Amino acid sequence: MTLNVKERRNKTGTVLVATGEINSETSGSLLQALLPLVREGKPLKIDLTAVTYVSSAGLRTLLVVYREAQHAGVAVTLYGVSEEVRFVMSATGFLDFFETGEAVAAAAKAKAKAAR
Amino acid sequence: MSETRSEQVLRVDAYPTHEVGGYRVRAGKPFPFGANVVPGGVSFSVFSDQATSMTLVIFKRGEPEPMAELEFPEEFRTGSVFAMTVFGLDHENIEYGYRADGPFDPATGHRFDARQVLSDPYARLIAGRDVWGVEPDRSRGYQYRSRVCLQDFDWGDDTPLGIPAEDLVVYETHVRGFTRHPNSQVSAPGTFAGLREKIPYLKELGVNCIELLPVFEFDESDNPRSNPETGEHLFDYWGYNTVSFFAPKAGYAATGRYGMQGDEFRTLIKDLHAAGIEVILDVVFNHTAEGNEQGPTISFKGLDNATYYMLTPEGYYFNFSGTGNTVNCNHPVVRNYVLDCLRHWVADYHIDGFRFDLAAILGRALDGTPLPNPPLLELLAYDPVLRHTKLIAEAWDAGGLYEVGNFPAYGRWAEWNGKYRDTVRSFLKGDPGVTGELATRIAGSPDLYSTRGTAASVNFLTAHDGFTLADLVSYNDKHNEANGENNNDGANDNNSWNCGAEGPTDDPGINALRTRQMKNALAILFTSQGIPMLLAGDEVARTQQGNNNTYCQDNELSWFDWDQVDENAELLRFTREMIAFRKRHRELRSTAHPTGRVRDNLGLPDISWHGERAWQPDWSSESRLLAVARCGTGDDDVVYVAMNAHWESHDLELPALPGGRSWHLFADTGAEAPHDIRSPGAEQELDNAGKYLIGPRSVVILVGRTNDHDDFDTP
Numbered sequence: 001m002t003l004n005v006k007e008r009r010n011k012t013g014t015v016l017v018a019t020g021e022i023n024s025e026t027s028g029s030l031l032q033a034l035l036p037l038v039r040e041g042k043p044l045k046i047d048l049t050a051v052t053y054v055s056s057a058g059l060r061t062l063l064v065v066y067r068e069a070q071h072a073g074v075a076v077t078l079y080g081v082s083e084e085v086r087f088v089m090s091a092t093g094f095l096d097f098f099e100t101g102e103a104v105a106a107a108a109k110a111k112a113k114a115a116r
Numbered sequence: 117m118s119e120t121r122s123e124q125v126l127r128v129d130a131y132p133t134h135e136v137g138g139y140r141v142r143a144g145k146p147f148p149f150g151a152n153v154v155p156g157g158v159s160f161s162v163f164s165d166q167a168t169s170m171t172l173v174i175f176k177r178g179e180p181e182p183m184a185e186l187e188f189p190e191e192f193r194t195g196s197v198f199a200m201t202v203f204g205l206d207h208e209n210i211e212y213g214y215r216a217d218g219p220f221d222p223a224t225g226h227r228f229d230a231r232q233v234l235s236d237p238y239a240r241l242i243a244g245r246d247v248w249g250v251e252p253d254r255s256r257g258y259q260y261r262s263r264v265c266l267q268d269f270d271w272g273d274d275t276p277l278g279i280p281a282e283d284l285v286v287y288e289t290h291v292r293g294f295t296r297h298p299n300s301q302v303s304a305p306g307t308f309a310g311l312r313e314k315i316p317y318l319k320e321l322g323v324n325c326i327e328l329l330p331v332f333e334f335d336e337s338d339n340p341r342s343n344p345e346t347g348e349h350l351f352d353y354w355g356y357n358t359v360s361f362f363a364p365k366a367g368y369a370a371t372g373r374y375g376m377q378g379d380e381f382r383t384l385i386k387d388l389h390a391a392g393i394e395v396i397l398d399v400v401f402n403h404t405a406e407g408n409e410q411g412p413t414i415s416f417k418g419l420d421n422a423t424y425y426m427l428t429p430e431g432y433y434f435n436f437s438g439t440g441n442t443v444n445c446n447h448p449v450v451r452n453y454v455l456d457c458l459r460h461w462v463a464d465y466h467i468d469g470f471r472f473d474l475a476a477i478l479g480r481a482l483d484g485t486p487l488p489n490p491p492l493l494e495l496l497a498y499d500p501v502l503r504h505t506k507l508i509a510e511a512w513d514a515g516g517l518y519e520v521g522n523f524p525a526y527g528r529w530a531e532w533n534g535k536y537r538d539t540v541r542s543f544l545k546g547d548p549g550v551t552g553e554l555a556t557r558i559a560g561s562p563d564l565y566s567t568r569g570t571a572a573s574v575n576f577l578t579a580h581d582g583f584t585l586a587d588l589v590s591y592n593d594k595h596n597e598a599n600g601e602n603n604n605d606g607a608n609d610n611n612s613w614n615c616g617a618e619g620p621t622d623d624p625g626i627n628a629l630r631t632r633q634m635k636n637a638l639a640i641l642f643t644s645q646g647i648p649m650l651l652a653g654d655e656v657a658r659t660q661q662g663n664n665n666t667y668c669q670d671n672e673l674s675w676f677d678w679d680q681v682d683e684n685a686e687l688l689r690f691t692r693e694m695i696a697f698r699k700r701h702r703e704l705r706s707t708a709h710p711t712g713r714v715r716d717n718l719g720l721p722d723i724s725w726h727g728e729r730a731w732q733p734d735w736s737s738e739s740r741l742l743a744v745a746r747c748g749t750g751d752d753d754v755v756y757v758a759m760n761a762h763w764e765s766h767d768l769e770l771p772a773l774p775g776g777r778s779w780h781l782f783a784d785t786g787a788e789a790p791h792d793i794r795s796p797g798a799e800q801e802l803d804n805a806g807k808y809l810i811g812p813r814s815v816v817i818l819v820g821r822t823n824d825h826d827d828f829d830t831p
Binding site (some may be wrong): 023025054057067090093 | 270308380386
């Protein structure tokens with residue numbers, strides 16, 4: 001199983017769209033794609049909608065990206081985390097480290113509601 | 117700076133020097149043992165003293181047949197350690213094991229068999245039992261597959277809590293049983309993740325330490341028995357049959373099928389620590405799942421049988437554990453193995469302490485005789501990594517060695533105090549002649565631990581092994597038929613009393629008495645000096661239907677029934693308030709045994725004994741009433757606990773209090789709820805300051821304090 005990555009840039013930052021599985025075989029290329037984006041210093045979104053499986057090594061790669069981003073002061077958000085991947089990330093504690101798109105959206109909504 | 121962080125540092129040892137079986141390899145590092153990811157490859161290291169050759173067997177994950185068999189070149193052996201780095205392996209997608217060749221000569225202790233693939237004793241992950249209860253494919257030659265893993269968990273700022281031993285309130289539970297019940301309402305019942313979701317419950321209860329029944333990988337399907345009534349297969353539910361000592365049980369993880377049990381368990385520990393709760397593991401070093409001559413060969417037996425097991429001069433297995441074999445704990449190699457294992461759990465899992473199953477075996481010499489100065493126990497007591505962990509011994513074994521009070525402690529070891537359990541149980545049921553020993557037990561057993569302090573005594577009335585608290589007051593006899601051993605298993609000396617009917621009853625009088633007896637037990641436990649330990653579910657009257665040995669019952673006999681949290685809210689509230697009370701009264705947690713002397717300016721002794729008349733305890737054999745008052749050690753309060761195991765009520769004369777203090781009622785188990793207990797600090801002042809009528813089979817707790825009391829001591 002391979003992993004395809006595409007990046008999309010807009011005014012607010014960069015979106016990296018991943019497709020496939022993130023495991024020990026594919027996580028190296030993901031890391032190579034993500035690290036330069038982190039170093040650009042702009043907010044980074046990682047779209048996992050088309051990711052079917054994230055292994056232990058894959059989660060570790062995402063955490064390395066998070067730690068790099070934290071070091072560089074860059075916000076990283078995960079999007080489109082499938083139910084199964086979310087469950088694994090939650091049970092193993094990885095989810096605690098990340099901002100996820102859904103949570104960000106919910107917070108924004110709550111904030112908007114409070115402002116009214 | 118970040119430009120260089122991800123760059124690989126080039127190292128000389130990142131290059132292969134040899135080729136074996138088509139794989140590029142080089143000599144590995146003998147230490148650390150096990151499989152460790154190194155630049156470009158994986159380093160494998162395994163010990164065997166008598167093996168003539170060693171072969172690393174590598175499988176693609178989940179495949180029945182090996183993808184490679186790599187014999188260690190002779191030059192890769194250092195001493196009796198075989199070490200090799202194999203390059204180009206995808207560490208996440210392989211499983212491995214060893215074939216050790218050497219003599220098969222049981223009379224001299226050797227059982228080498230190169231046909232067997234053996235688990236790595238240092239494997240940090242095991243595959244093969246990934247999901248609890250899934251019937252294994254027994255046609256496979258290699259059942260418990262060693263796996264490689266990274267040890268890079270992100271602990272954030274988690275550190276051991278370092279709660280002083282005397283301040284602990286231990287809660288003994290089973291990872292699966294705690295949330296496996298369908299009504300647990302957690303997302304992954306029966307797992308580490310499920311337990312994590314119940315942390316708020318534990319926090320609210322007030323416990324600050326959980327002690328987990330074995331979590332090292334074991335095989336729940338290795339029990340051959342069935343329930344004689346239902347025909348259902350029985351599991352090895354408790355898990356005191358370790359398969360692999362460095363690996364967390366995959367079947368206890370919702371993510372075991374992904375091989376992420378280590379991360380899931382660490383996340384549980386991290387969150388427990390964040391909630392102020394320590395984690396103690398129940399560890400089993402006295403025997404292994406390999407059993408005796410008839411048992412399976414999994415690891416030690418095939419790698420170095422004569423080193424790892426105590427053997428008779430004829431080469432048979434000594435059996436001080438009652439389960440077939442006995443680990444040769446004081447062999448220099450084995451004691452290092454035990455040390456490495458515990459260091460691993462402390463350093464890599466942030467475990468706070470250990471309870472050692474049948475720990476008396478850890479004090480036996482190579483031939484089984486008890487050692488006066490057991491090197492293993494000393495080693496663990498002084499080890500730098502384990503230095504601040506709690507070490508708790510089950511200070512007896514199945515070979516008849518009973519060392520409660522005499523366990524070689526080196527200033528560090530505490531013990532499950534079996535005598536506390538037996539004495540308080542006996543008192544509760546109303547046995548004559550117990551009052552004197554009861555006093556000794558609740559004062560921290562100075563007869564047993566005079567030089568070690570009260571925290572050497574882990575006080576408990578119930579544990580996984582034996583009746584639950586509800587069953588202790590509901591059954592005179594064990595009812596273990598479901599275990600398939602004709603009720604011959606489990607202990608017979610339970611000191612239990614059914615309060616008038618065997619098992620469940622509609623009799624409101626009996627049920628009220630049972631509830632009172634449970635409260636009496638909890639009141640005594642949490643006001644005794646020493647570390648209290650509560651069995652999970654006792655706070656909500658969990659029953660095992662009279663089964664006092666549910667080692668094989670993976671069902672509602674063993675599981676925590678969360679409906680009982682509401683059904684038995686009265687007992688739960690009582691338990692919570694008792695724990696809170698203990699936390700607020702330092703004199704109950706004093707590490708020093710009380711002396712009976714006046715130790716501060718209150719003018720009262722640190723401990724004093726009373727009966728119906730103040731200052732006049734009745735130590736006669738027919739006495740079933742004892743009251744104790746404690747004061748000093750920094751608190752201004754006096755705590756008075758009257759324990760009446762008599763079937764009649766008694767008028768208590770209360771001791772006079774100094775300095776404007778008056779008696780306030782905290783708990784009276786004879787009173788109807790909600791008047792049975794109050795919140796600490798909200799005790800009600802007694803109308804009649806000098807007297808109190810204690811009901812039959814009741815415990816009364818009073819606090820002597822001033823009315824402007826607001827100075828609490830909460831650890």
